[in-house]
Amino acid sequence: MATYTDIARRVYNHTFKLDPIVRSLLDTDFYKLLMLQMIWGLYPKVEATFSLINRTTSVRLADEIDIDELRAQLDHCRTLRFSKKEMIWLAGNTFYGSKQIFQPGFLRWLENFQLPDYRIEKRDGQFVLDFPGLWVETTMWEIPALAIINELRSRAAMKHYGPFTLDVLYARAKAKMWEKVERLQKLPDLKISDFGTRRRHSFLWQRWCVEALKEGIGANMTGTSNVKLAMDNDLEALGTNAHELPMVLAALARSDQELMEAPYRVLQDWKSYYNGNLLIVLPDAFGTDAFLRDAPDWVADWTGFRPDSAPAIEGGEKIIDFWKARGRDPKEKLLIFSDGLDVDMIEEAYLHFDGKVRMSFGWGTNLTNDFEDCAPAPNPGLKPISIVAKVSEANGRPAVKLSDNPAKATGDRAEIERYIRVFGDAGRVEHAVRV
Amino acid sequence: MATYTDIARRVYNHTFKLDPIVRSLLDTDFYKLLMLQMIWGLYPKVEATFSLINRTTSVRLADEIDIDELRAQLDHCRTLRFSKKEMIWLAGNTFYGSKQIFQPGFLRWLENFQLPDYRIEKRDGQFVLDFPGLWVETTMWEIPALAIINELRSRAAMKHYGPFTLDVLYARAKAKMWEKVERLQKLPDLKISDFGTRRRHSFLWQRWCVEALKEGIGANMTGTSNVKLAMDNDLEALGTNAHELPMVLAALARSDQELMEAPYRVLQDWKSYYNGNLLIVLPDAFGTDAFLRDAPDWVADWTGFRPDSAPAIEGGEKIIDFWKARGRDPKEKLLIFSDGLDVDMIEEAYLHFDGKVRMSFGWGTNLTNDFEDCAPAPNPGLKPISIVAKVSEANGRPAVKLSDNPAKATGDRAEIERYIRVFGDAGRVEHAVRV
Numbered sequence: 001m002a003t004y005t006d007i008a009r010r011v012y013n014h015t016f017k018l019d020p021i022v023r024s025l026l027d028t029d030f031y032k033l034l035m036l037q038m039i040w041g042l043y044p045k046v047e048a049t050f051s052l053i054n055r056t057t058s059v060r061l062a063d064e065i066d067i068d069e070l071r072a073q074l075d076h077c078r079t080l081r082f083s084k085k086e087m088i089w090l091a092g093n094t095f096y097g098s099k100q101i102f103q104p105g106f107l108r109w110l111e112n113f114q115l116p117d118y119r120i121e122k123r124d125g126q127f128v129l130d131f132p133g134l135w136v137e138t139t140m141w142e143i144p145a146l147a148i149i150n151e152l153r154s155r156a157a158m159k160h161y162g163p164f165t166l167d168v169l170y171a172r173a174k175a176k177m178w179e180k181v182e183r184l185q186k187l188p189d190l191k192i193s194d195f196g197t198r199r200r201h202s203f204l205w206q207r208w209c210v211e212a213l214k215e216g217i218g219a220n221m222t223g224t225s226n227v228k229l230a231m232d233n234d235l236e237a238l239g240t241n242a243h244e245l246p247m248v249l250a251a252l253a254r255s256d257q258e259l260m261e262a263p264y265r266v267l268q269d270w271k272s273y274y275n276g277n278l279l280i281v282l283p284d285a286f287g288t289d290a291f292l293r294d295a296p297d298w299v300a301d302w303t304g305f306r307p308d309s310a311p312a313i314e315g316g317e318k319i320i321d322f323w324k325a326r327g328r329d330p331k332e333k334l335l336i337f338s339d340g341l342d343v344d345m346i347e348e349a350y351l352h353f354d355g356k357v358r359m360s361f362g363w364g365t366n367l368t369n370d371f372e373d374c375a376p377a378p379n380p381g382l383k384p385i386s387i388v389a390k391v392s393e394a395n396g397r398p399a400v401k402l403s404d405n406p407a408k409a410t411g412d413r414a415e416i417e418r419y420i421r422v423f424g425d426a427g428r429v430e431h432a433v434r435v
Numbered sequence: 436m437a438t439y440t441d442i443a444r445r446v447y448n449h450t451f452k453l454d455p456i457v458r459s460l461l462d463t464d465f466y467k468l469l470m471l472q473m474i475w476g477l478y479p480k481v482e483a484t485f486s487l488i489n490r491t492t493s494v495r496l497a498d499e500i501d502i503d504e505l506r507a508q509l510d511h512c513r514t515l516r517f518s519k520k521e522m523i524w525l526a527g528n529t530f531y532g533s534k535q536i537f538q539p540g541f542l543r544w545l546e547n548f549q550l551p552d553y554r555i556e557k558r559d560g561q562f563v564l565d566f567p568g569l570w571v572e573t574t575m576w577e578i579p580a581l582a583i584i585n586e587l588r589s590r591a592a593m594k595h596y597g598p599f600t601l602d603v604l605y606a607r608a609k610a611k612m613w614e615k616v617e618r619l620q621k622l623p624d625l626k627i628s629d630f631g632t633r634r635r636h637s638f639l640w641q642r643w644c645v646e647a648l649k650e651g652i653g654a655n656m657t658g659t660s661n662v663k664l665a666m667d668n669d670l671e672a673l674g675t676n677a678h679e680l681p682m683v684l685a686a687l688a689r690s691d692q693e694l695m696e697a698p699y700r701v702l703q704d705w706k707s708y709y710n711g712n713l714l715i716v717l718p719d720a721f722g723t724d725a726f727l728r729d730a731p732d733w734v735a736d737w738t739g740f741r742p743d744s745a746p747a748i749e750g751g752e753k754i755i756d757f758w759k760a761r762g763r764d765p766k767e768k769l770l771i772f773s774d775g776l777d778v779d780m781i782e783e784a785y786l787h788f789d790g791k792v793r794m795s796f797g798w799g800t801n802l803t804n805d806f807e808d809c810a811p812a813p814n815p816g817l818k819p820i821s822i823v824a825k826v827s828e829a830n831g832r833p834a835v836k837l838s839d840n841p842a843k844a845t846g847d848r849a850e851i852e853r854y855i856r857v858f859g860d861a862g863r864v865e866h867a868v869r870v
Contacts (some may be wrong), residue, residue, distance in 0.1 A: 007639045008601035011593055014454045158446055166443035405445045 020076045021151045023205060024064040025113065026086050026228040029197055031239030033090070033227065037106045038245075038273045039136045040181055048135035048248050048399070050142055051392035052127060053410060055433055056385035060125030064381060065152045067122060075150045078115045096236075096277045107141040115140055128194045135248060135394070142244075142389040146198040147179035149387060154201045157381025158382070165376055170205075172374040177209055177367075178373065180343045181216035187350050190217065191360035193238045194224035195338050196368030199435055200383050210235070213367070224358060238362070240278050240306070241270060243401050244391045246285040256422050263291055267299065280302040280336060286402045288315065288417055289427030300326035304334030309404040311431065312337045312349040317364050318427070320357060322380070330357040338362030340435055365435035385434045407433045449856075455511045456579075456586045456638060460522050461546065461663040464632055466674030468525070468662065472541045473708045474679075482572035483683050483834070485577055486827035487562060487584070488845060491820035495560030499816060500587045502557060508583045513550045522546055524666050531671075531712045550575055553652040553752070570683060570829070577679075577824040581633040584822060585804065589636045592816025600811055607809040612644055612802075615778045616651035622785050625652065626795035628673045629659035630773050631803030634819050634870055641803045645670070647800070658794060669700045673797070675713050675741070676705060678836050679826045681720040685827040690859050698726055702734065714738040715771060720836045721854055723750065724862035735761035739769030741805055744839040746866065747772045747784040753791060753862075765792040773797030775870055779836045800870040821868045842868045 039046070054061055082090075086105060095101045104111075116133040118141065127149075131141040158166065184190055192196060194213065200206040208231050213221050223236030230237035245266045263285060271279065279302040283291040289433040300323060307315030316337070320330045334357070337349055341363050353359050371382040390410045391399040400411030400419050405429055409416060474481070489496055517525075522542060530536045537545075553576065562584075566576040593601065603647040618626055629648065635641040645664050648656050656673030665672035680701045688694040698720060704715065714737040718726040723742065735758060742750030751772070755765045769792070772784055776798050788794050806817040825845045826834040835846030835854050842865055843849060 005639055008605045009598065009640065011590070011597040011637075012596070013448050013588075014600050155446070161447070163444065163447040166447050170443045202442075202446075204440050204445065208442065342615065387486075 010075075012188050012403035015078045018072055018076060021073050021148045021428040022077050022080070022144040023114075023203075024228050025080050025082050025140070026231060027147070027197070027203065028140065028227060028368045029225040029239050030095075030227050030230070030237040031225065031242055032140060032143060034278065035241055035245060036110075036136065036139060037102055038269060039139060039285070040106055040109060041103075041273065042269055043248070044134070044136055046135045046248065046252065046395060047133065047390065048138055048394045049133075050131040050138050050389045052145065052387070052389050054126055054387045055407070056387065057126075057423075059380075059385050061149065061153070061385075061387075062122040062127050063125050064156050065127075065149065067120065067127070070127070071120065071154055072146065074118055074120075074145070074154065077144050077148070078117070080115070082110055082113060086231070093237075095227070096274075098276070101274070111135075113140070115144070116289075118145075130392070131198045131389070136374050139244060143198050145389050146387060147200060147203070150199050150384070151202045153381060153385075154369075157379055161375075168376070169371065169374050172211070173205070173258075173371050175206070176370060176372075176374065177212060178216070180337065180367075181213060183222070183343050183347065186219050187220075187347065189354070190346075190350060191222045192217070192346065192363055193218060193231070193241075193360065194226065194367055195235070195239070195362035195364040196366075198200065199227045199365040199387070200368035201371060201382075207232075207370050225362065230233040236318045240274075241266075241282055241368065242282040243257065243282065243308075245270070247391045247399045247401055248394040250286070250419070251391070251399040256418075259419070264294075264296055264299065267302070271394065277334070278302055280334070281305045283319070283406045284307060284309045284315075286400075286423040287426065287428050288318060288404050290383075290423040292318070293426070295322075297326060300328050304336060306336040306338060306362075307404075308339045310339075310407050310427075310429075312339070312341075312345055313352050315339075315404070316353055316359075318348065318355070332358075334360065334363060336360050338364065340365070340433070344424075369435075386433045386435050402428065402429055405431045409430065439826070447810060453511060456583045457512050457515070458507050458638075459663050460515050460575070460636065461523065462582070462632070462664060463575065463662060464630075464660040464674050465530075465665070465672040466660065466677055467575060467578060468537070469536050469674065469709065469713065469855070470676055470680060471545075471571065471574060471609050472537055473704060474574060475541055475544060476708065477704055478569055478683070479569070479685065481570045481683065481830060482568065483679070483829045484568075484827050485566040485573050485580075487564040487580065487822065487824050489561055489587045489820065489822045490842070491822065492561075494815075496584065496588070496820075496822075497557040497562050498560050499591050500562075500584065501591075502554070502555065502562070504553065504587055504674055505562070505583065508587065509553060509555075512579050512583070513552070515550070517545055517548060519668070527571055528666075528672075531709075533711070536709070541565075548572075548575070548578070553580075565827070566824070572575065574679060579635050580824050582635060582638070585634050585819070585821060586637045588816060588820075590803075592814050593793050596810075602804070603811070604809050608640070608806050609647070611636070611805060611809065613651070613809075614810045615802075616648060618651050618778050618782065619655070622655075622782065622790070625655045625781075625785060626796065627652070627655060627798055628657045628671070629664070629802055630674075630797035630799040631801075632661045634800040634822070635803035636806060636817075636819075660797065670689075671813075675715040676711075676717055678717065678743075680705070680722045681828045682715075682834045682836055683829040683855070685721065686826070686832045686834040689698065691853075694854070694857050695729065699729075699731055699734065702737070712738055712769070715769070716740045718742060718754070719744045719750075719839045721835075721858040722861065722863050723839050725755060725858040726860075730757075734759060735763050739771060739870050741771040741773060741797075742839075744843050745772045745774075745864075746861075747774070747776075748787050749779055750774075750839070751784065751788055751792070751794075766790075767793070769795065770796050771792045771797060773799065773870070775800070777801040804870075819870045821870050837863065839863055840866045840868065 072345045088163045116137040119130045121128050130137040194210045223238040225239045227237050246263045250262040305319045316335050323330045369384045398412040402416045551572040554565045556563050566573040580685045629645045658673040660674045662672050685697040740754045751770050758765045800819045803821040833847040833850045835850045
């Protein structure tokens, strides 16, 4: 037939109500599941509110995104449950070389998991979006909420493009992505993984990038933080822990002394659940300098560090100095870089640390949301923004993150002052935050 | 790639605003263009309002179809112009064996043709939809307006179907259609064409049916009334004239005498533009019996008749009697059947008239909108309705159609009485109107 069209498919595509952005509870970062099990085991009654923070205040999100579309996407997420296939995979798969990393009791509980309700309103062109409730439920909103907002923003930015503009846009983005792959092919011992779920352009685009990276650099691509993409593509699911752990424990601290101990208590909690390559320290919640200065010696026994808010070389050298000062051999240790990486920074850090320390890279936004110069005319709506979902309070008490970069600090002003008094301000230097 | 999706196409499909039902001014019935040229030439200043009439009053169209969607589709039609390719085809193609059937002056005028504005409101669950203006503009609304309403109704009826339900629905409809083709294959000298544009399920479905019929019965399919499908598939564009011609001329008549002459004056007008197989008489506007009784002898010289509102055999025999009474040989004459045909009726008429008269069939709604028993559960929204767009007034005077079937009569009650007084009521018998 000269003009064949699949009429049924066509009719379906044009009548269905919602194109869901998040279609599986596994479409999240693996570290959320690892943290979730620990929260489920140790802090099942703690309440923690996650709140959306758009650091790119020049972008008026609530003007770009229709609040009803956002609600429809969030509501759709709340209808999701882990499917049987997903539960079987979580129970049967090997993660970080370990079988049965998830306890049967946790998995039984997870079977009935549902995302809790949320609160949303518009204020001054921004969304005030909060996820209040039990930490063991609200924590699971972080990634889908961010992925939804970022994809709705992409969709809005492309709404008026015709099919050829879109075809060329994606063709350019693919060519651009492949140039990065070709540069990475020149780093023989590179270990790099996808960390780009939360700020991806779209799910389909992330999938394309992950599959392209796998084809392009083979085994040097060590995996993806996205659990669904890991499952679907037989990749390693990667990730360890995040700032929410020290932030909540710090907020719960009943004294300055407990506050000072909170970052280490988190590590002890973590070690009661995980070991090996999962023993990765995230040192910067309240300043890396303070963390290293006050660290008990056993912290140096952990497998590695993920410096997340300082420039890679400076941040990495600081950790190496710590290991040396504590009498450990950095060559047996692991550094994971994941803060705003692009190919230049990956190359630079790779060449700098090659032979000095084991390292791996968690490549985020610049992998899954780089459409610079791909649109026919500059389109600010396709430029990624710095948006996060952070714990804002725990059991009614304000939560704080200081970070090594004051531009990434979050929380109540008075509490930030108190945290600075407790942890000090050493080594905290302002850097522009792009994503 | 395991999970390839054309992202650009996908994004486009889900962000575009409107899925236009009518995308070309050629997506109309051929007879509209033939009539248009005559109106352009002879009645350029006459005003004629077309009005939607839903004879299936049990169906509350305005409850089934969203008025804003309807407006968007009608408005989209008004943006259409004949494209260069279409104009070249109209000028260069052979229609009914004649080249240059359209005059250069008419084609120049047609180049700038645009559908005029319309008026719409909801009343008692129905749309009051009128197309007022110059006849030479409003006449072109009939087919797109009907096709749009019918397709919007189909879309609404399928809105909640999932992709597999739709897949099965169309699979069944295809199987059903093919059974009809197989029955028609047994009629060796059949001449049949598609007349199903106005009440089609959808454009894509009509296209499928036309292409399937062409493949299934080959040269026995003589063409389609749809100009665009004729052009795209190298089929003959078929059709001659419609009730609007005698209806407008009758409405313009300044005396009962002029009224009585109006149906024959239309034929003289027509003959000044067309000849050969285009000389087809549509006898039933004000009752076939009256028309034949009062017909001047030259009417019997025309090539054929299209009895459009009586049962095929009864209506055909009446015309054959007329030819015989006027001393013409029916075997040299042509009957075109086009009123609510299904395969049973086609078979019956074919067998009855075979060898007695030349005949052809214009197959409409039962070809392009038969989804009976195709949906998983009975879906009244997929059942075609009897909906027409008729001239309601010309130069401010009410227009009337009597028809051979009083159920198909339209117009002001008092005027209908007057027409019956002038033309008589002989031979007019009520039959159920399905479509």
